[in-house]
Amino acid sequence: MDGVAYSRSQLRSLAEGMGDMGEAIQEAYALPPGERNAAVPRIVKSLLGSGRFREQAVSDHRIFRLDHAEIEKFREAHSQLVTPSDSASP
Numbered sequence: 377m378d379g380v381a382y383s384r385s386q387l388r389s390l391a392e393g394m395g396d397m398g399e400a401i402q403e404a405y406a407l408p409p410g411e412r413n414a415a416v417p418r419i420v421k422s423l424l425g426s427g428r429f430r431e432q433a434v435s436d437h438r439i440f441r442l443d444h445a446e447i448e449k450f451r452e453a454h455s456q457l458v459t460p461s462d463s464a465s466p
Contacts, residue, residue, distance in 0.1 A: 397423050400419050404419045
């Protein structure tokens with residue numbers, strides 16, 4: 377795979393919903409290795425610094441934020457998983 381973290385098909389799949397930025401990422405990965413090393417980080421930095429990316433991150437955070445009751449249920453479930461039970465002892 378020429379040292380690339382994703383195969384070209386995986387990259388196409390990831391980039392499909394990203395519009396112009398997805399095309400830019402695909403073009404950067406298609407460059408020869410010497411040029412790719414500078415182009416990919418530049419594109420990723422541009423993506424991470426974009427207002428659209430920040431808006432999506434905030435939206436995702438709002439959707440998946442747990443309320444206090446959910447956090448408590450998670451703590452209880454976690455405790456049950458990591459605390460040895462009497463029935464499991466030999």
